[in-house]
Structures are given as C-alpha cells and as structure tokens.
Amino acid sequence: DAGVIQSPRHEVTEMGQEVTLRCKPISGHNSLFWYRQTMMRGLELLIYFNNNVPIDDSGMPEDRFSAKMPNASFSTLKIQPSEPRDSAVYFCASSLALLSARDREQETQYFGPGTRLLVL
C-alpha cells in the first residue's frame, strides 16, 4: 500500500507568492494532520481534520495560512502571501480514528515524506 503522499517534495518560491502544498492520505484513514517542522520550533501541529471536517486549527499561524479537505483522499495547505519565515518542512499525516476523541492522541499517525519549502 502507498503511504501518505505529499507534493511537491521541494518548493522554492519568492516572498509574496502563493504556495500550495498537497496531500493524499492513506486510503481508509479518516483523520488528516498538517505539521510544520523547523530547527527552532520543532514539529508543530497546524490543523487537523476528522472526516474531512476541520476540528482544530488553533496551530495555524495566521490568516495567510489556509487548509482544505474537499474529500477523503485529498487535502491542501495554502500560504498566501508567503514570507521567508514560512520556510520549513511541512508534513501531512493520516490516521484511522477509532478511539473516542479523548483518547485520539494514542492513535498511530502515518507521516508523509514532507515538503521542503524555501521562501526567498
């Protein structure tokens, strides 16, 4: 089975440009997570969806960031306009949420290979 698929794997863009990151979760998984990883801040949860519905977007840094999940097999994270401080590796992860919401953090998340974003 294919794991979580992310595209592009690398993105270099100029400040002010729109960036769209894409994710295809593992088939059958019903939860999807977007993370950002930097040396300074580590791995941070940006937003997560359950059954295509955004559940917690408190980690989204600001209005320049938006995420959508139009169906169970596709999600996007968009940055508009991009800034140099957005440079990071962005990961998508998916899981099969079987436990109650209270125990959701115990579930196994499967991470994609990440998109390395550089904003000049």
Next chain:
Amino acid sequence: TQLLEQSPQFLSIQEGENLTVYCNSSSVFSSLQWYRQEPGEGPVLLVTVVTGGEVKKLKRLTFQFGDARKDSSLHITAAQPGDTGLYLCAGGSDKIIFGKGTRLHILP
C-alpha cells in the same frame, strides 16, 4: 502551555554502547509516544505508552513512562549505526505536542 523538553539535544556515541534519552514535562499527559525520524523522511511511530510506570520493549529499545505521567525515557542497548536518527517524543492531552527531539548519531 504544555511543553515537552527532550535531553540531550545531540548525542554521538560509539557502536555497541548503551544510551538513555529523556522527555520531561511539568504537565501530566494521558499518553506519550516516541517517534524516530530519518533525514528526508517523516517521523515513524515506535511506541505509545499510556499507563504511569509502564515499560515497553522493542528489541534493543526500552521505553518507560514515568509514574506521574510527566516524563518518559528511551534506553537503547548496544547501539547500532541503524539507530541513528532524530528521536521525538509526543504527548497527548487535549492535543498532541512534540518535543524538539534528540539527534542521535551512532559511530561505526
């Protein structure tokens, strides 16, 4: 704000040696997970611990959850070059938070 502090940040040791890395917090977590991340890849889950005092073994790796569920340790016996990577702990309560990781390098 919940924080997970991992120590040491970096560790470089010879093949065959034993090591322990730590994950500490002032907050109580309902569960704690350990991940390993290799360069250019996403983190991969190694283990989830749920009960205070719980010990889990995965081949040469031993994971322990503190009695008060505020801390955890990962002990590796007879380290091998294949153990090289970034080890992340992640704690859950209302949401998952990650530590910044311990970057481990095993010298052949």
